[in-house]
Amino acid sequence: MVKGLSSQKLLKNNVLEENLCTGCGACVGLCPYQVIYHDRTVQLHYCDLTEGKCYAFCPRTPTDFAKLRELLFDVNDLTPEIGAVKAYYLTRATDVSLRDVAQHGGTVTALMELALAEGLIDSAIVSFRNQEFLQNGSMAKDKKTIRKNAGSKFTVSPTIAAFNQLVNQEAGKVGVVATPCQVLALAKMKAQSQKDESGKINQLQLVIGLYCGWALSMEKFSQMLAKYNIKLDAIKRMDIPAGKNILELYTEAGVKEISFDEAQACIREACRYCIDSTAEYADVSVGAARFSGNAEEQRRWNQLIVRTQKGRYLIELAVKRGVLEIREAPAESLQELKKAAAEKKKAALKNIMRKSGSAKNLLYLDRRDAVVQAILEQSR
Ligand SMILES: Cc1cc2nc3c(=O)[nH]c(=O)nc-3n(C[C@H](O)[C@H](O)[C@H](O)COP(=O)(O)OP(=O)(O)OC[C@H]3O[C@@H](n4cnc5c(N)ncnc54)[C@H](O)[C@@H]3O)c2cc1C
Ligand code: SF4
Numbered sequence: 179m180v181k182g183l184s185s186q187k188l189l190k191n192n193v194l195e196e197n198l199c200t201g202c203g204a205c206v207g208l209c210p211y212q213v214i215y216h217d218r219t220v221q222l223h224y225c226d227l228t229e230g231k232c233y234a235f236c237p238r239t240p241t242d243f244a245k246l247r248e249l250l251f252d253v254n255d256l257t258p259e260i261g262a263v264k265a266y267y268l269t270r271a272t273d274v275s276l277r278d279v280a281q282h283g284g285t286v287t288a289l290m291e292l293a294l295a296e297g298l299i300d301s302a303i304v305s306f307r308n309q310e311f312l313q314n315g316s317m318a319k320d321k322k323t324i325r326k327n328a329g330s331k332f333t334v335s336p337t338i339a340a341f342n343q344l345v346n347q348e349a350g351k352v353g354v355v356a357t358p359c360q361v362l363a364l365a366k367m368k369a370q371s372q373k374d375e376s377g378k379i380n381q382l383q384l385v386i387g388l389y390c391g392w393a394l395s396m397e398k399f400s401q402m403l404a405k406y407n408i409k410l411d412a413i414k415r416m417d418i419p420a421g422k423n424i425l426e427l428y429t430e431a432g433v434k435e436i437s438f439d440e441a442q443a444c445i446r447e448a449c450r451y452c453i454d455s456t457a458e459y460a461d462v463s464v465g466a467a468r469f470s471g472n473a474e475e476q477r478r479w480n481q482l483i484v485r486t487q488k489g490r491y492l493i494e495l496a497v498k499r500g501v502l503e504i505r506e507a508p509a510e511s512l513q514e515l516k517k518a519a520a521e522k523k524k525a526a527l528k529n530i531m532r533k534s535g536s537a538k539n540l541l542y543l544d545r546r547d548a549v550v551q552a553i554l555e556q557s558r
């Protein structure tokens with residue numbers, strides 16, 4: 179940390195003004211000085227604290243990735259491309275009515291519902307979208323609320339702000355559904371709690387990570403929609419179907435297909451510097467299935483990485499209770515995933531160097547960190 183500068187000032191200089199902010203919300207709700215406005219993090223008042231948690235938890239401040247891996251995972255499970263892998267499957271919820279409302283196979287919602295029903299957690303933090311298309315984390319204490327919030331919204335959700343704001347004693351044991359940047363913030367909170375043993379992070383019992391290629395900037399996305407006369411509140415569902423280079427927008431008037439190039443122009447800048455596509459610091463990570471065959475069939479399945487012992491217990495329980503259907507994934511599927519994840523890391527490094535103007539300055543990444551060094555090696 180630079181001597182003399184407050185944590186909040188460092189966050190402003192190094193993250194917010196550099197457009198590195200992912201909108202995860204980890205710096206919001208810790209104090210009254212920072213808030214989320216639409217998908218932007220805004221500092222309302224000055225704070226002179228030099229050891230602020232806002233800076234410590236932010237996924238875009240220097241991180242000891244090697245230490246996080248050591249803290250959370252079995253070293254024998256670690257892979258350079260996608261983090262810890264205990265097992266890898268294709269999965270889907272057995273409940274067809276859940277699959278109908280979920281993004282893909284409904285695995286995430288099925289697992290959260292099960293964790294709640296079995297008392298592994300007492301509350302789940304999921305992402306809630308309001309009529310203006312604004313997203314927030316929301317705390318669910320029953321199956322109905324978890325299910326109501328199924329489906330992916332491809333704009334940012336400040337889910338970790340909800341963790342900071344809503345978790346109290348009554349929340350009991352908490353589970354969170356989160357994108358990779360949000361999962362990283364939670365992992366940094368866990369690492370911090372090792373030092374001061376304080377805080378609500380000890381209530382966190384389950385992290386289900388979502389794969390993530392990018393998120394859309396609200397401003398750019400709204401501008402693009404205006405071009406097609408589509409109102410934000412008319413969008414019921416969004417998807418990026420396998421094998422088709424399009425973003426699908428489902429509205430009451432039908433499905434609007436947006437070309438990938440046009441959708442990509444709306445990506446939040448911070449996502450271009452992101453090295454994680456599979457939520458490497460979660461207990462379980464879930465994404466869209468990729469296998470050859472019928473595209474509609476594929477859309478209704480997930481791929482899933484089990485990363486921790488807790489994750490393994492949950493998946494075994496889900497199979498035992500009959501809420502999850504599991505298939506062995508084809509061998510090439512894991513190889514393709516690793517290849518795609520490595521490509522995202524390489525592209526992010528390239529974008530970071532381009533932004534900093536130097537191969538030596540990796541902005542929020544510390545080139546001495548073993549995990550960062552591995553990416554540099556792969557990029558040669
Ligand atoms: C921004 C974003 C980008 C993604 N990119 C990819 C990708 O490139 N490749 C890929 O394979 N998968 C990607 N996914 C994951 C994919 O869309 C599905 O979430 C995943 O396959 C799980 O499907 P499911 O049917 O099990 O989810 P569901 O059972 O429908 O559950 C989805 C859960 O995600 C939560 N959620 C929705 N939107 C957000 C958000 N913005 N932030 C945090 N939580 C949210 C919901 O509240 C719900 O709990 C992305 C997801 C998001 C949110
Ligand atoms: S990335 Fe998250 S923690 Fe960092 S400034 Fe943005 S919202 Fe705050």
Ligand code: SF4
Nearest residue numbers: 359390392393449452
């Ligand atoms: S691409 Fe990375 S930074 Fe952007 S939303 Fe996904 S996990 Fe967060």
